[in-house]
Amino acid sequence: MNNWRHSALAQGLIRCHDCGALWPLQQEHTHCPRCQAMLHARTPDSLKRTWALLLTATLLLLPANLLPIMRVTTLGQGEPSTIFGGVLQLAHHGLWGIAFVVLAASILIPVGKIIALCALLLAIQRGWTTNMQQKMVMFRVVHWIGRWSMLDIFVVGILVALVQFGNLAYIDGQAGAIAFAGVVIFTMLAAGTLDTRLIWDRHLQENPRGS
């Protein structure tokens, strides 16, 4: 089982990415007869695409954190609020639990996700073939948790829709929100284009007997 020969590709079979049907290798680059998706042995240009998406997300992290995501105007006094500013404000009011949730969703998860995906990419390219189970757990966590970063974007939407009291108080959205939504979407796409089977291919070829 822990052998390259037990992989479908080594047996001359391709798994359809969309419907899971197995087809002979000769049918690569044709459409799956069952669901019409294009058949590929491994996600095409998986590493290049994932690096490109990660680079985009990393660049967007700067404006996402430096630019304000919303502005709170009370009695004509405007106060721009960045993501980290929002966390500090919650902590300042003694709401540590919620402050931690927002900190985790908006800063720790996006940054951690980018670092984790870089580590997985390096593991594939440099051929680090140890701790296979941990790598898979890391990938699954990254894949599952990514969507939670959208939290702050939704909060901005809700606050902007609710706090509209003319001269008394109003909140409007700012450009930082675009960059932050970009970070979330690009890291989610990056996790989607990373083909985890590549992590295993190298490992199995180098360790023919057991992991």
Added chain:
Amino acid sequence: MSTLAPDTRIACHECDLLLSRPEISGDQVVYCPRCGSRLISSHPNSVERSLALAIAGLILLLPANLFPVLSLEVLGRHQQQTIFSSAMALYEDSLPLVSLCILLFAILVPCTKFLLLAYLSLALHLRRRWPGLPLAMRALHHLDEWSMLEVYLISVLVSVVKLVDIAEVHPGLGLYSLGALILITALSSSQMDEDLFWHQIDDLSSATGNTAGKGVRHE
């Protein structure tokens, strides 16, 4: 259409381990013995349960979107908010891309997912070969992670905490519907057996003269 049949074995989508298809009946989950990913999760009456949950979801979508999620009261002035209005507010603030994010992930994707699931499970339940079943399955598979209703619910709670010092916040009927909708979404994704759905679609197409893969699984 090809007359080729796919191999009867299965391969892990995360590590490509080739396995012979296990005997599956009732409530069973098949994990990959090499990398531990979930390969097949089978449930009795998966099609009928999916149909029921999809209908429940479609019904709940209406109050969740039509009734206000939160309302705010400041010095006698009321302001209400629905999911759609939180998207439109950002559109008016000249942030159309962010507004599109909310529109897609909190309204259109969840709605499309329930419509697709209802269409698929109804077709399989009635054993009718309606058009576009494979396409609907693929769409459902790809849309899965982009439905973010539960994230929206947590955002509502964070907003309440942020606003509670400033003004009186009242939860609306939309909030409760949203909570119920999230429960239905979680149940429907756990009850839907993709592998079984694909095999039943195969059976339907082979019954009408097309032999794209004989189904190995039956309920």
